[in-house]
Amino acid sequence: MPASPELAPPRPRWDDHAATIVASEPLGPHQRLVLAMPTLEARFGPGQFLNLSVPGHVLRRPLAPSRHEGTEVELIVTPFGPGTRDLVRLPVGTRLQALAPLGNSFPISSGDAALVGAGAGAAPLAWLAERLLRAGRTVHVFHGAPSAEDRTLVQTLYERLGLEVRYFSEDGSLGRRGYPTEGLAELLAGGAVATVYSVGPFALMRAAAQLAIAHGRPGYVSLDVHMACGVGACLSCAVQTAAGQKHACVDGPVFEVQEVVW
Amino acid sequence: MPASPELAPPRPRWDDHAATIVASEPLGPHQRLVLAMPTLEARFGPGQFLNLSVPGHVLRRPLAPSRHEGTEVELIVTPFGPGTRDLVRLPVGTRLQALAPLGNSFPISSGDAALVGAGAGAAPLAWLAERLLRAGRTVHVFHGAPSAEDRTLVQTLYERLGLEVRYFSEDGSLGRRGYPTEGLAELLAGGAVATVYSVGPFALMRAAAQLAIAHGRPGYVSLDVHMACGVGACLSCAVQTAAGQKHACVDGPVFEVQEVVW
């Protein structure tokens, strides 16, 4: 079973592009990085990613932009392991290299959209929201975090679009106590005819996917699989799908929720 | 046999000091680095060294300053392997760490002095020259290089002292064709009563040492042995001496030419 056509537009070929850090600012525990990528003629779509070099590291790091305007690519990076920790500390002016553009992107829904995210998952989602709004769709955003820590992230990414975000925190310190899938559940239970998009921890995406499936709504997730090459050569990013084993870097990272073996 | 007392003054204890690069400029194939080391109260003597961290490298790099004024330590670094290549590329403002002060220093001769150096060996020698001049000694400088490449280095280090340098190049492109030990040989053959100091490749120091010994002159060299700890703990920097095996980082790097088993 080939992916549905909207998931697989003819893709520009990737190359290795110079990427200079032109801005770097903390957003709570995350970091907003802006890369200047003057040689990248192709345009990213929301959900696509680049594979970014980090000095002193053998592997690159896959990251999904939150915007691509002119020659500037905006990223949200959450320091996680050694590579992302080093990346967020690099000074403005540092010259990196990025394989781009990689992977597929989210399709634009034909009707309303419900976005369910957490942490840096907000990066591709916010950008998708921008595209959805431009296409005239109604966009519901549910964002989850352990505490109030993602407040600045959400403000930066969504409020510049004029979007209101329903915030869920595990400790109740901001927005509602609980998980963003609760908001999605209520929306769908209320009869909303929305396409579901989710990027975040596996458990969150699975819960969102199950809600979409249960309500017969189309849904898309961006699977976060450990990657080495990012271009289909190493077979590290295996994903089990109804159509057999696929590879997230070339067949994804965006998958239809029905397609994924959860 | 303990080292002669002038080689072993009571030494201040080393510690690990912050060292910020405040200037970095190429001098031909070499790089002049200035480190700000505000916490280093002890003063380096010419020949002493520090063991400098290089980001991304497991070991530090031993380097002998060419000056220590106020809180600023001047180094001449020749890019050689991966560590020094990375070091000379670091931008001004980079914060490093340095074990300092390490090792012993050159004694000040009671009479004239003849300095025989090559490449970055000029760093401790030029500083020694400064001290010798201040002590009222006559200083002869012989510097060798493959070609004219060390012209700026020599100008920077020696001409600021008002010292004239006899330059020897292997290809004859600057100064005399040949090796700086030829100048030393002529000086000593002419009956000069000079103490010999040499820092450079092993073969150069050995030749200088043999001339000093042959003419019954005292002589000192700074032995360049691969080091790991820099403080006497790893035993990597073994040196064979008349008094048995010593360790360059604590018993040297400066040795009397008679003491070394060449």
Add this chain to the structure above:
Amino acid sequence: MNRLEVDFLGVRFPNPVVTASGTFNFGREYAHLYPLRRLGAVTTKGVSPRPIAGAPTPRITETPMGMLNAIGLENKGVDAYVADELPWLKAQGARVIVNVFGDEAADFAHVARKVGPYADLIEVNLSCPNVHGGRLPFAHDPAAAAEVVRRVKGATDRPVLAKLSPNGPILPVAEALEAAGVDGFSLINTLLGMRMDLERKRPVLGNRQGGLSGPAVKPVAVRLVYELYRHTDRPILGMGGIASAEDALEFALAGARLVAVGTATFGDPYAPVKVIEGLERELEARGGRWVDWVGAAHTPD
């Protein structure tokens, strides 16, 4: 003067730099960046008789100047590659080293027979588990490894390289393989390693342990190439952490006649070509041809 040209078991390579098995698939992913014939050769991902799904994810993780992989030998099986990939790869004008493996000696021979027409060299991956030998890798069982080589030699007229594992002594295996008629050696495959996930308090990799590659292993690889070179007169394809022309020259000095670039390609897809270009410059500056450097660090004891 082409300083890089090298003959290896009768095959002429324009330069000694090949890709390492499993890090370049069958070359298609990188073919739009540079012509594959620019490389010494493409070594393909390991091919087995039947498709293999591979190991659970995560399959890779980074370590200091290295990476661990436990791909679990995922591949589509020999028939798919003979149908789709190998003819395409040959059509690119690339020289091709096909990496083969299986559960038992006959499997290796089966694959070698099928891929032979597309292969300039056959590389036998002995690091895979010997299913009938208590799952000990062939590489650590000289007799089983020799049987593999004998069968493969019988199944193809292409020169056969045995790929050795650094996880056990190599000399006893190498000796047995020479007796079995192996034409040359390639090494090193990955070193066994593990990384822990402090959040989950578990090994990071789905397979728990994986194979270490990249610059971290280079000293181990150079030493094993050096050691093997002293004991064999058959040519060596060296690899393990090569990321620059200088690295390649270290392997040449130790005794490698060809070198492979693996993990470095993940960090920079142009790495194999940059190593070639770097070698052209280095040899221009340092003098000599590649073949003059091969084994040059060996001096009488």
Add this chain to the structure above:
Amino acid sequence: MNRLEVDFLGVRFPNPVVTASGTFNFGREYAHLYPLRRLGAVTTKGVSPRPIAGAPTPRITETPMGMLNAIGLENKGVDAYVADELPWLKAQGARVIVNVFGDEAADFAHVARKVGPYADLIEVNLSCPNVHGGRLPFAHDPAAAAEVVRRVKGATDRPVLAKLSPNGPILPVAEALEAAGVDGFSLINTLLGMRMDLERKRPVLGNRQGGLSGPAVKPVAVRLVYELYRHTDRPILGMGGIASAEDALEFALAGARLVAVGTATFGDPYAPVKVIEGLERELEARGGRWVDWVGAAHTPD
């Protein structure tokens, strides 16, 4: 609550972080930076019956995220250390692990007997060549290694750790040592490696090959600790590339009850203390005591 306290073979350690043999000499060089009793223990440089001059220089060289050493076991011989260093070290209030070796089993026992009064634990370095066993290291000859342990056990009442080498299979040796009465294990010693000097077209090290240590080897070390832990009930002192508290916790998860910091001390002489302080913070943040982490990554197959 002291989260770091740990009992190891009846000795109480305030924290599990010790120095690695050969990277801290007898502690004197670092004693002005921090009190040596702040460390879990000081493991001394290897001590042999008679002085050894060591290997030709260069004795060390750097590699990607690692280093090679071929010090050649330089030491002043047991009598000098018993006279000058060990009493001083005990007087600092430090716990002491004395690393011992020799040409044959009796040598180990001789040294162990002499240093016993100053040692909390004896660590037997099995990576040194067995002079009467064809110079194969004891570590790769289970019978010879067992004989060493038997003799050392007979010569001292201190608990005896056998230090294993990663350059060959460890389980057969470990089994033989258990039968010989070993109390615990320490691992890993260095991996054999080599670096080439492109100018001289020779190995960099005077001894040609050396031992690889530092972060590069960490994945290999973690895996071997994990593997050994599954097969023994004796406690493990783990090491190999530890440079941070996170690294130490990886070893704990794999099964190390004590951990050693070696090469990292060359990059930062405060490294052992920073690992201790980091562990205090990490365990505060992540919860649990050190001993709760030991072996916690082991789940049923």
